Amino acid sequence: MRDKKETKNGITEVVLAGSGGQGLISSGIMLGEAAILEDKNVMQSASYGIAQRGGLSIAEVIISDSEILFQHVESPDIVLTLTEESVKLYEPLAEKGVPVFYDTMLAEKRTGDNFYGYPFTEMAGVLGHSGMANVIALGAMAVRSGMIKAESLEEVLRERFAGETLEMNIKALYKGVGLVSG
Amino acid sequence: MSKVERKVRLIQGNEAIAAGAVYAGAGFYAGYPITPSSEIMNDAARLMPRVGGIFVQMEDEIGSIAAVVGASLGGAKAFTATSGPGFSLMQENLGVAVMGEVPCVLINVQRSGPSTGLATKPGQADIMQVRWGRHGDQTIIALCPGSVPECFLLTVKAFNLSEKFRVPVVLVTDEVIAHARQNFAIPEPGEIPLVERKSPAGPPEKYRPFDAEEDGVAPLAAYGGEYVFHISSSMHGPDGYSNNNPDNAIWRIKQLHEKIEMHRDEIVMTNTYDTDDMDVLLVACGATTGASRAAALEARRNGIRAGVLHLVTIWPFPDREVKELAGRVKKVVVPEMNYAGQVAGEVQKVIGPDTELTRVNKYNGQIITPRDILEVL
Numbered sequence: 370m371r372d373k374k375e376t377k378n379g380i381t382e383v384v385l386a387g388s389g390g391q392g393l394i395s396s397g398i399m400l401g402e403a404a405i406l407e408d409k410n411v412m413q414s415a416s417y418g419i420a421q422r423g424g425l426s427i428a429e430v431i432i433s434d435s436e437i438l439f440q441h442v443e444s445p446d447i448v449l450t451l452t453e454e455s456v457k458l459y460e461p462l463a464e465k466g467v468p469v470f471y472d473t474m475l476a477e478k479r480t481g482d483n484f485y486g487y488p489f490t491e492m493a494g495v496l497g498h499s500g501m502a503n504v505i506a507l508g509a510m511a512v513r514s515g516m517i518k519a520e521s522l523e524e525v526l527r528e529r530f531a532g533e534t535l536e537m538n539i540k541a542l543y544k545g546v547g548l549v550s551g
Numbered sequence: 552m553s554k555v556e557r558k559v560r561l562i563q564g565n566e567a568i569a570a571g572a573v574y575a576g577a578g579f580y581a582g583y584p585i586t587p588s589s590e591i592m593n594d595a596a597r598l599m600p601r602v603g604g605i606f607v608q609m610e611d612e613i614g615s616i617a618a619v620v621g622a623s624l625g626g627a628k629a630f631t632a633t634s635g636p637g638f639s640l641m642q643e644n645l646g647v648a649v650m651g652e653v654p655c656v657l658i659n660v661q662r663s664g665p666s667t668g669l670a671t672k673p674g675q676a677d678i679m680q681v682r683w684g685r686h687g688d689q690t691i692i693a694l695c696p697g698s699v700p701e702c703f704l705l706t707v708k709a710f711n712l713s714e715k716f717r718v719p720v721v722l723v724t725d726e727v728i729a730h731a732r733q734n735f736a737i738p739e740p741g742e743i744p745l746v747e748r749k750s751p752a753g754p755p756e757k758y759r760p761f762d763a764e765e766d767g768v769a770p771l772a773a774y775g776g777e778y779v780f781h782i783s784s785s786m787h788g789p790d791g792y793s794n795n796n797p798d799n800a801i802w803r804i805k806q807l808h809e810k811i812e813m814h815r816d817e818i819v820m821t822n823t824y825d826t827d828d829m830d831v832l833l834v835a836c837g838a839t840t841g842a843s844r845a846a847a848l849e850a851r852r853n854g855i856r857a858g859v860l861h862l863v864t865i866w867p868f869p870d871r872e873v874k875e876l877a878g879r880v881k882k883v884v885v886p887e888m889n890y891a892g893q894v895a896g897e898v899q900k901v902i903g904p905d906t907e908l909t910r911v912n913k914y915n916g917q918i919i920t921p922r923d924i925l926e927v928l
Contacts, residue, residue: 398732401561405734411561413732417671438845439921440731440838 379434381516382442385503386459387451387475389417389426396449396503397428399529403511403521404432412437425454432516447514449506451475451489460484468513470506485509487548493541501541508545519546559736564702564729565632568658568722569594570737571706572630576745577656578604579629581618583611583637586670587726588660591632612637616644616657623648623655624782626773628710632658635677636667638684645719646685649807651782652717652761652769654748656709661725661837663888663916672916673726675837676889681721682866688804690811692818693721693866697840699733704743705863711746712818716810717768723865725888727838727918751778761803762789767810811867820863821872825851829858831928832880834873834898836862839886839919846924855928862894870901877902884927886911886919 383400385393394415401411412431417424429442448469450456453476456469463469463483471479473486487509489502496505504526511517519542526538562570569591572580580595592608599606605622609615615631622629633641638659648655661677663669681693692712694705702724709720749770751758760780763769769789772778781791786803788794811818824844826832831850835843840861847857860876862869877883883902885895892910899908909927913919 398561401732401734405559405561409734411732411734413561414727415730437733438841438848440727440841441918441920443920443922 381432381446381514382444383430383432383510383514383516384442384445384448384459385428385430386448386455387426388454389424391426391451392500392503393426393428393449393451396507397430399504399522399525400430400507400517401432402525402528403517404430406521406524407517409433410435410437412440414440425452425458427455447510447516449503449510451502453477468510470510470513472502472506485513485549489545492544496541496544497537501538504538504541505545505548508542509548510545512546512549519543559734561732562699562703562735562737563590563732564696564699564724565590565660566594567699567702567735568632568706568724568729569598571703572656572710573598573602574703574737574740574743575628575707575710576747577628577630577710578602579619579622579627580604580631581607581609581615581622581629582631582633583609583615585612585634585637587662587673587729588632588634588637588658590729591658591660595630595632612640613644616641616648616655619655619657620644620648620651620653623653624651624774626775628654628656628714630656630658630710632660634660634662635664635674638677638680642680642684645691646687646689647784648719649685649689649691650784652771652807653719653782654713654717654771655719656706656713656722657719658706658722658724660729661723663914669916671726673838673888673918674914674916675725675839675887676891676893676914677723678865678887678889678893681723688807690808691719691721691866692716692811692864693723694820694863695723695836695865696728697822697835697837697861697863698728699731700735701863702728703735703737707743707745708820711744714746714748715768716814716818717748717771718811721866723837725837755779759789760791761787761806763806763810767806767813815867818864819867819869819872821869822861822863823876824859824861825856826858826860826876829856830880831855831857831882831884832876833857833859833924834862834883834885834894835859836865836887836894839888842919842921843886843924845921846928849921849925850928857928865894868897868901870897873898873901877906882907882909884909884911884924886913886924888913888919890914
């Protein structure tokens with residue numbers, strides 16, 4: 370609809386896609402909360418079916434310096450996909466220059482410039498809990514897109530968790546940051 | 552300039568509604584859960600006990616609205632939330648609330664229908680049911696938030712209007728707005744004025760619960776106090792007891808309508824965007840407001856001067872506002888998530904059958920996008 374470079378100043382549109390129960394909506398909320406800490410406007414929405422677990426689940430986050438009018442993502446700037454089905458849905462975007470992150474344990478390997486495949490779930494398991502796959506991914510995506518500072522995500526984790534769980538999550542976050550910043 | 556320190560949070564539309572109810576002074580919630588409104592009930596369960604209020608999960612929606620009407624007559628600001636299927640079940644007792652002039656707030660988070668339809672997907676096909684769902688000559692007030700902050704602000708407003716005019720107020724939202732999360736700082740207590748229903752002051756033996764004062768509204772006592780009174784869903788006189796006299800019926804029906812009509816300008820609220828120099832007017836409510844505003848801005852980049860009228864109040868319908876703005880443009884467009892064009896029909900009624908109206912209707916459970924609207928501009 371519009372030329373990204375010309376009119377997307379200060380707007381980042383994020384898609385987190387996978388299966389119900391993978392914590393994608395929670396991740397979208399954490400990303401949104403982190404953006405608020407940086408005084409941004411945020412719109413977070415979700416799309417899901419009638420199943421509590423399973424089925425395509427999509428969380429969207431729009432981060433903007435100005436007022437956000439439309440509730441949904443129209444042209445994603447960065448995408449996380451945690452199932453084969455969701456990679457299939459969003460892989461055409463990689464050809465258009467949109468970074469598509471995916472879990473190499475949950476989807477077939479993709480080749481091409483803008484695919485970022487990592488074994489997020491396995492890495493999270495090694496760190497202590499496979500449920501932290503999203504946090505690793507968020508860390509990596511934050512660095513790749515520059516949409517948010519890792520420190521802001523860390524602050525959100527500190528508000529949400531405590532003790533050992535918090536320490537594990539912070540490790541997961543910076544594990545993700547390390548993936549992309551090398 | 553001093554600025555009140557407020558904590559900005561990421562808050563969901565449904566959460567904002569529950570928080571708005573608490574802010575407005577709600578002390579009673581009865582409900583039955585249904586997607587996409589259930590978060591309101593969740594939060595009511597959490598919040599009501601904290602403010603000394605009561606939360607009840609009822610057996611169904613019929614019981615829910617009945618309990619709300621009873622609690623309100625007991626003196627509480629009472630509310631419930633539901634979606635289309637539940638809203639259908641609530642109509643009969645909502646009529647009782649109209650007839651008994653019982654203040655209450657009902658939230659209808661619209662989803663795709665008919666019947667159980669697409670349970671998790673949005674719709675805007677209850678616009679007419681909100682107004683006409685009950686039988687008989689009756690009227691209510693309905694407000695329609697276009698964003699998460701408005702979910703909070705209009706919930707407070709809904710309670711205020713309901714208490715002031717002794718009328719049920721329906722907050723009509725949709726799955727898109729109710730499930731969206733936006734940054735919002737909840738106002739501090741006292742920032743928004745709250746309205747309490749008028750209480751009787753005279754001797755209890757002379758109290759007549761439907762004896763309207765100059766503002767069209769009678770004071771309402773609370774059950775359980777010294778004022779003993781009768782509320783009937785059947786036609787009744789100023790004392791609340793059955794009255795079959797035709798003249799009494801005329802007085803009664805007129806009073807139910809006139810108390811709203813005489814305060815019309817206070818009740819009808821709209822927002823306008825870029826309407827000063829427009830050639831095209833978009834009329835929107837709820838989730839389509841954001842899409843319309845985005846489409847209008849994009850249209851302007853392409854040389855089409857578009858403006859937006861957001862119907863914040865949908866009932867009573869903002870007829871004068873629509874007429875005034877529509878009279879200044881070459882084209883009027885009404886986007887809405889239903890098949891028949893329920894809002895468009897009202898707009899057409901106002902602008903007349905000879906003025907062309909462009910409808911954008913979507914009823915596949917998907918939100919209307921700015922692109923959908925741009926196609927007709």
